[in-house]
Amino acid sequence: MKIMIVEDEALLALELEMEVEAAGHEVVGTAASRCAALEIVDQTGPQFAFVDVHLSDGPSGIDIGRHLASTGIPFVFVTGNVKRIPDDFAGAIGAIEKPYTMNGLQNALTYLTARVSGLQPSTPPPGLILAE
Template sequence: MRILLVEDEILIAMEQRFYLEAIGDDVFGPAATTTEAVEMALAIKPDLALVDIHLAQGNSGLDVADSLGALGIPSLFITSFREEVKPGRSFTIGCLPKPFTERSLLGAVEVARAVLSGRPPGRVPETMELFEPPPLSRAGVPPSV
C-alpha cells in the first residue's frame, strides 16, 4: 500500500515509516503542512494518508483530510487531539490516538486496508475509533462490508 505521512513531528514520522516499511508498505513524506500534503498526494497518488491534526505553521490536519478526500484519497487520523475529530467527514476511516504502539499502528492500517478493499475490518485496535459508515471507495462506490 502507498501511504502518505502527514506529520510535523519528525521522530513520530520516522517511527511510523519504520513500522510500515517493515511490513512492505511504500511510505512517503512526511508532509508538515496542507500545501505539502496536497502537492505530495498529487505527485504520488497514495492509497491512504495518515494525518495528524495539529501541523506546522498552524495548519490543520482536518483541512488536509478534506483536501485529500476531494482527490479521492482516504485518511486515517493519528493524533493526540482525538476530541477535535468528528466522524462523518468524507473519506476518513477513523482515528488512532497518540501515543500509539507498533501493534496499534499496524492494526489500524490493516483495518483501513480492509475497509478500502471492501472487506470487514476484522480486529480493530482497542484505542482506535472506526468511523461509520465507512468512507466511499476511491471509485466513489461504497465498499461492501
C-alpha cells in the same frame, strides 16, 4: 499500498514510516505542513494517508483530510486530541489516538489495509476509533 504520512513531529513521522514499510507498504512522502501535504498528493497519488490534525502551520490537518476525501483517498487521523476532529471526521475512516503503541499501530494498519482493499474485516483493533 502507497501511503502518505502527514506529521510535523519528525520522530513520530520516522517511527510511523518504519512501521508502514515493515508491513510491506511504500511511503510515497512525508509532510509537516498543509502545502507540503497537498504537493505530495498531487505528485504521487497516494492510496492511503495518516494525517495529524495539528501541524507546523496550525490545525490544518482537517483541511488536508477534506481534500483527501474529495479526491477519494482514504485516510485516518493520528492525533493526541480526538476532540479536535469534527463530528463528520472530515471524511476519514477514523482516528488513531496518540500516544499509540507499535503493536497497536500494526494492528490498525492490518485492519485498514484490509478495509481499503475492499474486504470487510470483523472487529477494529483497540486504539482505532472508526467514524460513524
